[in-house]
Amino acid sequence: xxxxxxSKRLLIPGIxxxxxxxxxxxxxxxxxxxxxxxxxxxxQLGWKVILNDWNQYARVISTAHVVCDEDRSKEVHELxxxxxxxxxxxxxxxxxxxxxxxxxxPENGIRIEGIREFIETLDLDDELKxxxxxxxxxxxxxxDSTVGVQMAYxxxxxxxxxxxxxxxPPSLVKQSEFGKASAHCMEAQEAASKLVADVAYLxxxxxxxxxIGNYHVWQTLVQWDQPExxxxxxxxxxxxxxxxxxxxxxxxxxAMNRLIENLQCEVKIISFSNEGYLPRTDxxxxxxxxxxxxxxxxxHDRYVGAKIGIHAPSGKKVGQVSHLxxxxxxxxxxxxxxxxxxxxxxxxxxxxxxxxx
Numbered sequence: 202x203x204x205x206x207x208s209k210r211l212l213i214p215g216i217x218x219x220x221x222x223x224x225x226x227x228x229x230x231x232x233x234x235x236x237x238x239x240x241x242x243x244x245q246l247g248w249k250v251i252l253n254d255w256n257q258y259a260r261v262i263s264t265a266h267v268v269c270d271e272d273r274s275k276e277v278h279e280l281x282x283x284x285x286x287x288x289x290x291x292x293x294x295x296x297x298x299x300x301x302x303x304x305x306x307p308e309n310g311i312r313i314e315g316i317r318e319f320i321e322t323l324d325l326d327d328e329l330k331x332x333x334x335x336x337x338x339x340x341x342x343x344x345d346s347t348v349g350v351q352m353a354y355x356x357x358x359x360x361x362x363x364x365x366x367x368x369x370p371p372s373l374v375k376q377s378e379f380g381k382a383s384a385h386c387m388e389a390q391e392a393a394s395k396l397v398a399d400v401a402y403l404x405x406x407x408x409x410x411x412x413i414g415n416y417h418v419w420q421t422l423v424q425w426d427q428p429e430x431x432x433x434x435x436x437x438x439x440x441x442x443x444x445x446x447x448x449x450x451x452x453x454x455x456a457m458n459r460l461i462e463n464l465q466c467e468v469k470i471i472s473f474s475n476e477g478y479l480p481r482t483d484x485x486x487x488x489x490x491x492x493x494x495x496x497x498x499x500x501h502d503r504y505v506g507a508k509i510g511i512h513a514p515s516g517k518k519v520g521q522v523s524h525l526x527x528x529x530x531x532x533x534x535x536x537x538x539x540x541x542x543x544x545x546x547x548x549x550x551x552x553x554x555x556x557x558x
Contacts, residue, residue: 202236202262203342204349206415209235209404211501212472213242214547215531216402219470219497220246222539227379228398230466232389233405235412237263240382241374243402249379253392255445256412258338258419263384265335269328271375277332280325281370284333287319293427302435303354304418305362309344312366313337317425336368338419343367350415353434389447390456393463401466405457406447408478414440450478454487461491461534468535475528485554488534495539497531497549 209216216239220229226247231240234252237259244250244267252263269277289311299310320333346355346362376382385392389405406412413420417437421428428437446452457479461469469491473484488494531549533539544551 202238202266203339203416203419205236206350206410206412209239209472212499212529212531213239215497215499215544215549216470216472217242217246218544218547218549219531219533219537219539220248220400222537222541222543223400223468224538225399227400229400229402230392230396230398230464231402231404232392232396232460232464233403234259234263234384235404237266239402239404240267244374244377244382247377247379248400249377249398250382251385251396251398252382253385253387253389253396255386255388255443256416256420257386258416258423259412260384260386261331261334261338261423264328264331266371267374268382268384269332269371269373270381271373273328274370274373276329277370277373280329280333281336281368283323284316284319284336284368287316290315290318292318294421297430297435298418298421302433303358304345304347304351305341306344306346306358309341309362309366313341313422316368317422321425332371334423336370338422340366340368341418341422351418351434351436352415388445390459390463393460397465399466400468400470401464403460403469403471405453405460405471405473406445408476409448409450411440411443411445411448413437413443453478454483457484458487461488468533468537471532471534473530473532475530481530482555484530484532488532489554492534493536494554495533495537496552496554497533497539497544498552499529499549500526501529 228249228251229243230251232253234240234254237252240250240252240263250267252267254260291311292314294314295307295310298304299307316337344362344364344366346359414436417440420437430436431438446456475481
C-alpha cells in the first residue's frame with residue numbers, strides 16, 4: 202500500500218484486540234478509510250467491511266484491496282500482466298509531475314502515463330478498473346522522490362526514484378460470510394447518516410493538513426483529468442477549495458459530536474492523536490455523553506519529517522523539533538468488555554477516562 206501520513210499500520214493490533222473482545226461478529230464501517238489498512242485487517246478477521254472516504258483515490262484503494270475478493274485473483278493477475286505491455290506516453294502528466302515538478306523521473310513518468318492511458322481503453326468493471334489504477338498508484342509510490350507526502354518533492358532524485366516502475370497485484374482476501382464489502386466516497390457526516398453497521402471505526406483528520414493536498418497526484422491519477430494546478434508542487438486547485446470541519450480547530454468538536462450522533466452503530470472505536478486539535482479532556486467529555494467509554498493509549502514515533510528537522514527554503518536547518526514521540530489513543534464507546542488483558546498483550550495501555558466537567 203502507499204506511504205501515508207496517519208497510516209494506522211501500527212494501531213492495527215490494538216484495533217484487532219478490541220474487535221476480538223466483542224461477543225459478536227458482523228459488519229464494520231471504516232468511515233475515513235485512507236489506504237484501507239484497517240478495513241483489510243477487518244476483512245481478514247471475517248467481518249463484512251463498509252469503507253468510506255471523501256477522497257476518490259481512497260475509494261479506489263479500498264475497492265482494489267478490500268471489495269475485490271479472492272475469487273478474482275486469476276483475472277487480476279492477467280490484468281496486471283496486460284498493463285505491463287502498455288506503450289509509454291509522454292504527455293500532460295509527465296510534463297506536470299516530472300518536469301514542472303519532480304515527483305517521478307521522466308522515465309517512470311512516461312510509463313505511469315502510458316499505463317494509465319491504456320486503462321482508459323479497456324472495458325473493465327469497477328472492481329477491475331480500481332485494481333488497475335491502484336496498481337499504477339502503488340507502483341508510482343514505490344519510485345517517487347518525496348518524504349512521503351506530495352506537498353513538496355526532493356531537490357535531488359531519491360534512490361528509489363531511480364528504480365524501474367513495476368506493477369504488483371493486490372493480495373486478495375475471500376469474501377466474509379456476512380456479506381460482500383463495499384466502498385463509498387461521501388463526506389463523513391453524510392456517510393454516517395446513510396451507512397449502517399454493528400461497529401464503526403473512526404480515524405478523522407485531526408489538524409489543518411488536508412489529505413487531498415498531501416496526495417493530490419493520486420487524485421489526478423484516479424480522475425485522469427488534467428486539472429488546473431498551482432504552485433511549485435503543482436497541486437490541484439481543489440486542494441485550496443475542499444474544506445472539512447475536521448481540519449478546523451473551531452469546527453472539529455462540533456463535527457465529531459454530530460458524527461457520533463449520526464452513526465447507527467452499537468460500538469464505536471475512535472483513534473486520535475494527542476497532537477490533534479481536540480484535546481483529550483474535550484474528546485472524552487464529548488464521548489462520555491454518548492455511553493460507556495474506555496480508553497487505550499500507546500506512544501508512537503512521529504512522522505519522518507520530524508526526524509529530518511526544520512529547514513529554511515534554502516535547505517539550511519533553522520530550528521529544533523520539539524518532540525519525536527506522540528501518543529495515539531483508541532477510544533472505545535459502547536458495551537465492550539476489555540478486561541481480559543488482550544489489549545495490553547497487543548501493546549496498548551488501559552487508562553481511566555480523565556475527570557471531566
